[in-house]
Amino acid sequence: xxxxxxxxxxxxxxxxxxxxxxxxxxxxxxxxxxxxxxxxxxxxxxxxxxxxxxxxxxxxxxxxxxxxxxxxxxxxxxxxxxxxxxxxxxxxxxxxxxxxxxxxxxxxxxxxxxxxxxxxxxxxxxxxxxxxxxxxxxxxxxxxxxxxxxxxxxxxxxxxxxxxxxxxxxxxxxxxxxxxxxxxxxxxxxxxxxxxxxxxxxxxxxxxxxxxxxxxxxxxxxxxxxxxxxxxxxxxxxxxxxxxxxxxxxxxxxxxxxxxx
Numbered sequence: 001x002x003x004x005x006x007x008x009x010x011x012x013x014x015x016x017x018x019x020x021x022x023x024x025x026x027x028x029x030x031x032x033x034x035x036x037x038x039x040x041x042x043x044x045x046x047x048x049x050x051x052x053x054x055x056x057x058x059x060x061x062x063x064x065x066x067x068x069x070x071x072x073x074x075x076x077x078x079x080x081x082x083x084x085x086x087x088x089x090x091x092x093x094x095x096x097x098x099x100x101x102x103x104x105x106x107x108x109x110x111x112x113x114x115x116x117x118x119x120x121x122x123x124x125x126x127x128x129x130x131x132x133x134x135x136x137x138x139x140x141x142x143x144x145x146x147x148x149x150x151x152x153x154x155x156x157x158x159x160x161x162x163x164x165x166x167x168x169x170x171x172x173x174x175x176x177x178x179x180x181x182x183x184x185x186x187x188x189x190x191x192x193x194x195x196x197x198x199x200x201x202x203x204x205x206x207x208x209x210x211x212x213x214x215x216x217x218x219x220x221x222x223x224x225x226x227x228x229x230x231x232x233x234x235x236x237x238x239x240x241x242x243x244x245x246x247x248x249x250x251x252x253x254x255x256x257x258x259x260x261x
Contacts, residue, residue, distance in 0.1 A: 150168050173193065
């Protein structure tokens with residue numbers, strides 16, 4: 001025999017709380033399905049104006065590869081994606097500064113971002129910022145600043161002053177000849193390998209490990225390394241008056257500073 005369910009105050013409260021949550025979940029799932037089936041593409045093939053000395057590229061998401069090419073003007077090529085509402089490519093140029101943006105309309109679901117290759121001539125000052133993708137820099141000689149809200153930053157053979165920043169990803173740079181480098185992450189690891197003596201290095205992570213490798217030799221360094229919970233291993237020749245400054249900070253990981261070979 002079936003018994004009639006008695007609606008107690010506790011059951012009424014659970015019903016009042018659970019019903020809106022169930023409806024919201026159903027609505028979100030349906031919207032996400034529509035957004036995924038409503039994906040669109042935008043081909044991007046942009047040449048920066050002649051006379052551009054500085055280039056800034058910003059995108060709501062997606063991966064960006066930065067590379068240096070010989071001669072010519074800088075270009076941005078790739079494919080933008082969006083859900084339901086078409087994204088917008090913005091362009092601005094004034095006083096030698098060129099800015100290109102891929103702007104997405106905020107939606108609770110779907111996908112929007114620009115996957116692109118940014119090619120620049122030697123010595124150009126470059127800033128790249130993405131809302132969540134990865135950034136990869138190869139063979140640059142100019143001043144480079146790379147920002148991502150959640151992806152990884154990787155670099156190889158960068159020579160100019162560089163700044164790497166990610167809210168939560170890892171930072172890895174190899175064959176670095178830049179004398180000035182700044183790297184910061186909200187929680188990932190930082191691995192930097194220099195092939196020439198750096199002069200000004202500042203790296204910090206809220207919780208990951210830090211590894212800095214410099215070339216072998218008698219060069220002296222002024223090292224300031226602090227971690228809130230890990231271990232510090234520093235095998236460099238020390239001299240507090242040295243102009244070669246390395247500052248490394250971690251909120252909880254290990255810090256290793258050593259020479260290659």
